Amino acid sequence: MKLKRQRSNDGGTGKTRVLAFSVFCMLAVLIACASLEAEENSSPGEAMFKRKCVLCHGADGSGNTPLGKQLQAANLGSKEVQKLTVTEMRKQVHDGRANMPAFGDQLSDQEITQVIQYVRQFAKPKKKK
Secondary structure, three states: OOOOOOOOOOOOHHHHHHHHHHHHHHHHHHHHHHHHHHHHHOOHHHHHHHHHOHHHHOOOOOOOOHHHHHHOOOOOOOHHHHOOOHHHHHHHHHHOEOOEOOOOOOOOHHHHHHHHHHHHHHHOOOOOO
């Protein structure tokens, strides 16, 4: 006995949904791979900054984020911040200051040093294209 394959009565939308889902999955994988590659190409300090600091200080270090504005996060490119010594910065990151939480229990000394090295680049003028 041969069974006849019945076509769906949905006008092919079943295939369209499968195709759309497949395309969505492929895009999600591509975006995830690009994100991982970007993190691998960034410095350790940049990667740690993105994980721990961006929420308040923003990607550009300006503190111009909703939470940064609420907490009055420092502009890391400002002269006030950039004039701090490495020791002073280390103490602020390790112990916290004002509205900034302490990260001494979350970051190793080496990671704090790497973040400070990354923060120093915010003082450099942007290159014009």
